[in-house]
Amino acid sequence: MNYETILSEQIDKICKITLNRPKQLNALNTTVFSELEAAMNDAKANENVWAILITGSGEKAFAAGADIKEFSEFNQSQAKELSANGQRIFKLISDCTKPVLAAINGFALGGGLELAMACHLRIASENARFGQPEVGLGVTPGYAGTQRLTELIGRTKATELLLTGEMIKAPEAFILGLVNYVVSPAELDSKSMELLGKITKQSPVALAGILNSINGYFDKKSDGYQTEVNEFAKCFNSEDFKEGTSAFIERRKPNFTGK
Numbered sequence: 738m739n740y741e742t743i744l745s746e747q748i749d750k751i752c753k754i755t756l757n758r759p760k761q762l763n764a765l766n767t768t769v770f771s772e773l774e775a776a777m778n779d780a781k782a783n784e785n786v787w788a789i790l791i792t793g794s795g796e797k798a799f800a801a802g803a804d805i806k807e808f809s810e811f812n813q814s815q816a817k818e819l820s821a822n823g824q825r826i827f828k829l830i831s832d833c834t835k836p837v838l839a840a841i842n843g844f845a846l847g848g849g850l851e852l853a854m855a856c857h858l859r860i861a862s863e864n865a866r867f868g869q870p871e872v873g874l875g876v877t878p879g880y881a882g883t884q885r886l887t888e889l890i891g892r893t894k895a896t897e898l899l900l901t902g903e904m905i906k907a908p909e910a911f912i913l914g915l916v917n918y919v920v921s922p923a924e925l926d927s928k929s930m931e932l933l934g935k936i937t938k939q940s941p942v943a944l945a946g947i948l949n950s951i952n953g954y955f956d957k958k959s960d961g962y963q964t965e966v967n968e969f970a971k972c973f974n975s976e977d978f979k980e981g982t983s984a985f986i987e988r989r990k991p992n993f994t995g996k
């Protein structure tokens with residue numbers, strides 16, 4: 738499918754989505770949001786896609802935030818709609834039952850960091866910079882930055898970063914647990930594909946159960962322990978479970994189908 742502001746391609750079992758407004762540092766406008774939603778829905782529905790990679794085009798930015806030029810003239814009700822819509826689309830990513838990895842190739846600021854945090858895994862290049870600079874624009878984060886940053890790095894440091902709007906570099910993001918790995922810009926793509934390659938060798942049924950169970954831990958309305966019981970039991974109905982256990986007994990590698 739052809740998009741105006743993103744690129745979407747399939748590489749083996751991985752759908753790679755690239756934010757593609759490099760001149761605007763991949764700022765997230767309403768077209769990016771709607772195309773990201775469409776690409777995510779396509780990837781979710783495609784049974785040949787087992788994992789999703791989200792990155793930015795160019796060498797400078799993953800995404801430098803929501804498009805300030807677009808929302809600067811908005812009124813309160815437009816702002817509410819923009820924020821709710823952005824949160825809904827980022828939740829589509831965090832709730833996705835296929836693993837989603839953000840390959841952060843530069844600035845991840847404001848909405849850009851919120852997008853990266855909605856993904857299940859994050860790999861940063863050494864030149865990446867992270868921050869929630871909204872406070873300096875006289876606005877709060879609107880795409881769940883206050884929630885996910887606190888969840889990922891803890892209240893103490895999240896509060897400081899949100900209140901100062903200061904940027905941090907990749908090594909500090911790693912120490913804070915915001916990213917899984919930091920690699921050179923040249924290695925970002927290969928490291929991301931390597932990690933997703935390991936993951937896509939596993940059973941998609943089990944991957945989905947694990948992601949649902951982890952989300953259950955953070956979902957205030959559900960009991961994550963019970964979610965884990967349900968997901969565990971669900972696996973016993975799957976061909977993947979029969980294949981995985983048979984392969985172990987027969988001393989061979991499993992050939993999972995996701996069924």
Ligand code: CO8
Pocket residue numbers: 760761762764801802803804805806808815816817819820844846847848849870871874876877878879880
């Ligand atoms: N929105 C729109 N355009 C942008 C954005 C952005 N967030 N970031 C960069 N650009 C554009 C610049 O305007 C410039 O365009 P042009 O050449 O046409 O003037 C181009 O990208 C290149 O940017 P710079 O020349 O500024 O590049 P520098 O290397 O000098 O600086 C920075 C890079 C530091 C990343 C700088 O561009 C910057 O500070 N950008 C803004 C970062 C920011 O504040 N992000 C947060 C935005 S707010 C948000 O994400 C959430 C809002 C809450 C949700 C809304 C609900 C209503």
